[in-house]
Amino acid sequence: MTANEQTKSTSNSATFQRPTRPVFVNDVTMLSPLGDDVMLVTAAVRADINCFGETSFYNQKLSPLKMALVPEEALPPLDDELAKKGGITTRQQRLLRLATRPLTTLFEKCTESEPLPLFLAGPEKLPGRRSIISDNFLKLLKAQSKQSIDIDNSYVFPFGRTAGLYALEAAMIYIENHPGRQVIVGGVDSYIDLHLIATLTRDHRITATGVMDGFIPGESAAFLLIGDASTAQAGKPRFALHPPGISQEPGHRYSTEPYRGEGLAKALTEALDIDLSDKISTTMISFNGENFFAKEWSVAAVRNSIAFIEAPNLLHPADCFGDVGAAFGPIAIGIAVIGMHKKYLTSPALICCSSEMEQRAAVCLTVV
Numbered sequence: 001m002t003a004n005e006q007t008k009s010t011s012n013s014a015t016f017q018r019p020t021r022p023v024f025v026n027d028v029t030m031l032s033p034l035g036d037d038v039m040l041v042t043a044a045v046r047a048d049i050n051c052f053g054e055t056s057f058y059n060q061k062l063s064p065l066k067m068a069l070v071p072e073e074a075l076p077p078l079d080d081e082l083a084k085k086g087g088i089t090t091r092q093q094r095l096l097r098l099a100t101r102p103l104t105t106l107f108e109k110c111t112e113s114e115p116l117p118l119f120l121a122g123p124e125k126l127p128g129r130r131s132i133i134s135d136n137f138l139k140l141l142k143a144q145s146k147q148s149i150d151i152d153n154s155y156v157f158p159f160g161r162t163a164g165l166y167a168l169e170a171a172m173i174y175i176e177n178h179p180g181r182q183v184i185v186g187g188v189d190s191y192i193d194l195h196l197i198a199t200l201t202r203d204h205r206i207t208a209t210g211v212m213d214g215f216i217p218g219e220s221a222a223f224l225l226i227g228d229a230s231t232a233q234a235g236k237p238r239f240a241l242h243p244p245g246i247s248q249e250p251g252h253r254y255s256t257e258p259y260r261g262e263g264l265a266k267a268l269t270e271a272l273d274i275d276l277s278d279k280i281s282t283t284m285i286s287f288n289g290e291n292f293f294a295k296e297w298s299v300a301a302v303r304n305s306i307a308f309i310e311a312p313n314l315l316h317p318a319d320c321f322g323d324v325g326a327a328f329g330p331i332a333i334g335i336a337v338i339g340m341h342k343k344y345l346t347s348p349a350l351i352c353c354s355s356e357m358e359q360r361a362a363v364c365l366t367v368v
Contacts, residue, residue, distance in 0.1 A: 019172035022240040022366075024232040026182065027109055028334035029102040030222035032321045033068040036101060041321075041331075042338040050320045052216050059201040063209040067191065068218040068322030076100050079144045088140065091132060091193040095122070096144045098221040099188040106223045107147045112182055115150035119171040121163030121187035121326040122156050124355055127254050129195075133158055157326075161286045162353040163187060164329020165244045165361035168226075172243060175228050182227035189325030191217030205290065215288035218322025222330035237367050239337045244363035245270030252358045253292060261299030263360035264352065268304045271350065271362035279309045280364075282339075282349040284332045287316035288323035293354050300352070313345075329353055329361070336365050 030036070033051040034044045044051075054064035075097040082088060082096070110116070120141070123132040133156050142149045155170060157163040164187040171185045191197065200206045200217070207214040232238045247270065249255075249263025272280075287293055301308070317335060318324070324331060332351045339345030347367040354360050 017173055019169060019176060019243040021172075021176060021228070022242045023172050023175055023226045023228060025224055025226055025239040025241060025333065025337050026231060026233065027106060027225040028222070028337060029106045029109075030220065030331050030334055031070060031074070031098060031102045032220040032222075032324065032327075032331065033070050033218055034321050036074065038334055038338060042335050045317050045320045045335055046339070046344065048320065052322065057197055059206065059208050059211075061208075061210060065197070065201065066207045066216055068216055069192070070098065070219055082140060082143055091123075091190065092137065092140070094190045094192050094219070095133070095137075095188050096140060098190060098219060099141055099186070100145050102221050102223050103141070103145050103184075103186065104147060106184065106225055107145075110182070110225055115148040117150045117153035117171070117174060117181075117183045119154065119167035119174075119183060119185045120156045121167045121329060122158045123189050123326055124158055124160030124163065124357055124359075126356060131158055159359045160189070160325050160355040160357070161328045162355045162359040162361040163326040164333075165351070165353055165363050166246065166359065168241065168329065168363065169244050169246060171226060172241075175226070179228055180230050182225055182231050184223055185226055185330060186221065186223035187327040187330045188221040189327045190219035191323070191325070192219065207289070213291055215290050216318065216322035218318070218324045220321060220324035220327035220331055222327050222334055224330050224333060237341060239340060240366050240368045241333065242271070242274045242364045242366065244361055245272070247360045248358040249296065249354070249360050250358065253356050255358070259295070261296030263358065264296045264354055264362070265300040265303045267360045267362045268300045268350070268352065271364055272304055272307045274364060276307070276348050276364070276366070278346075278348060280307050280312055280348055280350045281309050281346045282313040282315065282336070283308075283352060284315045284317065284336055284349065285352040286318070286323075286328045286332075286354055288318045296354060297352070333363075333365060340365070340367050
């Protein structure tokens with residue numbers, strides 16, 4: 001079994017072995033084009049501040065592409081030994097550098113004495129492309145960050161925007177089987193890949209002059225420290241993540257099947273199959289500006305309308321830091337946690353994600 005096959009079988013088994021209890025968010029770290037401070041990033045998103053800019057990448061019409069990138073000076077260099085080793089693609093190097101600072105910060109703030117399992121969301125494999133990351137990436141990240149990652153109990157989930165919630169589901173199952181243990185759920189992604197950019201510009205998907213239905217590519221890394229109720233800090237608000245809803249969309253972007261929006265609707269129905277004292281007032285969704293994903297949200301919202309207040313708040317942070325791919329789930333959860341802590345977002349909230357391929361996912365966050 002290859003590392004990638006092991007990753008997929010792990011997430012599939014998580015789908016069949018659904019978690020039964022919520023977990024609690026004990027800490028959050030992130031690095032995005034808006035900054036490396038959780039409070040700063042959250043405040044910028046709340047103020048609807050974006051960090052878009054023209055880049056040195058051009059489309060077929062020689063129009064510069066707009067992207068949201070982390071400044072080069074904000075990224076640590078690649079570890080010397082890894083650089084000498086070779087065999088690491090340019091995109092993988094970027095992912096390692098993006099993940100280093102927020103992961104290191106989380107470990108520095110954590111009081112755990114034992115190595116921590118890491119359930120890492122990563123870029124998805126698109127048709128005709130090689131996998132970007134596999135389980136071996138975890139070893140590279142451990143070497144790059146110099147942190148105590150429990151490699152034997154860590155996995156990667158190469159599913160793009162939904163990957164963070166797939167990782168969360170697997171982490172919740174691990175926690176149920178290991179009471180009192182804390183684990184890390186994280187995500188890292190970047191569109192800095194010449195072949196990927198060329199493919200997206202060929203399809204007129206990246207925002208530039210004359211592109212009317214495009215998106216802003218971004219990059220980010222975010223990490224959550226989670227555990228069961230026994231790990232939550234006493235005397236402070238507790239932010240609970242309930243078992244996520246996981247589903248598949250037969251008519252995804254690369255499929256020949258009709259696109260009916262069934263996958264996201266089913267994911268919402270499953271995520272909302274919990275006891276909530278109030279209706280959903282805020283939804284954070286992985287919209288990136290393309291019309292394609294708006295269609296399935298309409299189906300999902302109508303079919304699950306009974307769970308929402310009359311005029312729910314629909315947030316799409318890609319308006320501020322671009323499409324951050326696999327980092328979306330963890331970074332959205334982090335933003336929602338801070339919003340609830342500051343009391344400008346109310347509980348319960350819903351986070352929804354749609355990948356390029358068939359994966360669809362949603363999760364409820366509450367204050368308890």
